[in-house]
Amino acid sequence: MAGSELQQDRHDATVLEPEAGTRLDAFLAARFPLFSRNRIKDLILLGAVSVDGTTNDVPKYRVRTGESITLAAPEPVEAEPQPQDIALNILFEDQYLIVIDKPAGMVVHPAPGNEDGTLVNALIHHCGDSLRGIGGVKRPGIVHRLDKDTSGVMVAAKTEQAHNGLAAQFADHGRTGPLERAYTAFVWGIPNPLVGTVETMIGRDPHNRLKQSVLPREGREAITHFRVEGRFNDQKWSIAQVKCQLETGRTHQIRVHMAHIGHPLIGDGVYGSAFATKINTVPQDIGHTIKSLNRQALHAAILGFAHPVTGQTLRFESPLPPELADLATKLAPYAL
Numbered sequence: 001m002a003g004s005e006l007q008q009d010r011h012d013a014t015v016l017e018p019e020a021g022t023r024l025d026a027f028l029a030a031r032f033p034l035f036s037r038n039r040i041k042d043l044i045l046l047g048a049v050s051v052d053g054t055t056n057d058v059p060k061y062r063v064r065t066g067e068s069i070t071l072a073a074p075e076p077v078e079a080e081p082q083p084q085d086i087a088l089n090i091l092f093e094d095q096y097l098i099v100i101d102k103p104a105g106m107v108v109h110p111a112p113g114n115e116d117g118t119l120v121n122a123l124i125h126h127c128g129d130s131l132r133g134i135g136g137v138k139r140p141g142i143v144h145r146l147d148k149d150t151s152g153v154m155v156a157a158k159t160e161q162a163h164n165g166l167a168a169q170f171a172d173h174g175r176t177g178p179l180e181r182a183y184t185a186f187v188w189g190i191p192n193p194l195v196g197t198v199e200t201m202i203g204r205d206p207h208n209r210l211k212q213s214v215l216p217r218e219g220r221e222a223i224t225h226f227r228v229e230g231r232f233n234d235q236k237w238s239i240a241q242v243k244c245q246l247e248t249g250r251t252h253q254i255r256v257h258m259a260h261i262g263h264p265l266i267g268d269g270v271y272g273s274a275f276a277t278k279i280n281t282v283p284q285d286i287g288h289t290i291k292s293l294n295r296q297a298l299h300a301a302i303l304g305f306a307h308p309v310t311g312q313t314l315r316f317e318s319p320l321p322p323e324l325a326d327l328a329t330k331l332a333p334y335a336l
Helices: 024-032 039-043 118-129 160-172 253-260 274-282 286-291 322-334
Strands: 009-012 049-051 068-073 090-093 097-102 153-159 180-188 195-204 212-215 220-233 238-246 298-306 313-317
Touching: 009 024, 024 039, 024 049, 024 068, 039 068, 039 118, 090 313, 097 118, 118 153, 118 298, 153 160, 180 253, 180 322, 195 253, 212 253, 220 253, 220 322, 238 253, 238 322, 274 286
Parallel strands: 153 298
Antiparallel strands: 009 068, 049 068, 090 097, 097 153, 180 238, 180 298, 195 212, 195 220, 220 238, 298 313
8 A cells, every 4th residue: 555644544345246347436436435436536546545455546447356445545634724713603513514604704715815714714613623534634525605795504514424415415406305595685676577597608707717707608507596575666776685596506606697687786896896886876875885785785595405414404594694684674665
């Protein structure tokens, strides 16, 4: 084997006759579902797999009947992000996962310009040693993200088994399971019809690498279902409260789609910049509230999924944060 550090988490299997001819990575992924196929491939390439006692670093190697296969996964190593004592609003937690209500302004992952103070830093501090080698390192398993300035419900895995189970559900987008994601958005104007679906291709904007955009052919399929739940207007302006449900999970999907149909999110300086002067048409108290948001008016209100270990269907709701609740209160007298 390639180093004693690979002996810490050993898994052994003997190839049965029906399994002969299977790729090594596929064989191991089927035998040890705790590990994802990509993780298995990485471990093979790292020299963590042996066949009849000899290291085999070829993922496409075809196994043979009677061969003894050993997978020796490394011990979890410390993640680069450091633990930070940051308060979390925890909605649910067990040994496998944690559900939190993320505030606006919190970045999920450390990145250039946001190296610390992130949700990942907070989770590493809160969970401590309960994080067990997700993806080969000791860190929370982030399976979906919210933009920095989007608030609401998020789930993170604490074990590799939970991570793989949750990732599969998010990849399926709720088509065959109980995954449910619903967002509350406040947008400029009132969509017509009041209920609809936006289905486009979304990819990186060819003119601005920091933005996503609807593309005619390239990009990835993106589907957003929307329903207008509140209509507010006066002679010079109109605003809608919209429930958006995701059938896919592309970067900035709701923001891009609502702008695409002519109703960008209030406070969205990236996709709604052309509507910046709209704030001058609304009553002063509403305008003051919008100016003080310093964020797009988008909140992840509902998250439902099957517990990746117990199978129990879990569903969580997050009320509007104070700044959006204040906007809703100010709009209420203008309801249609």
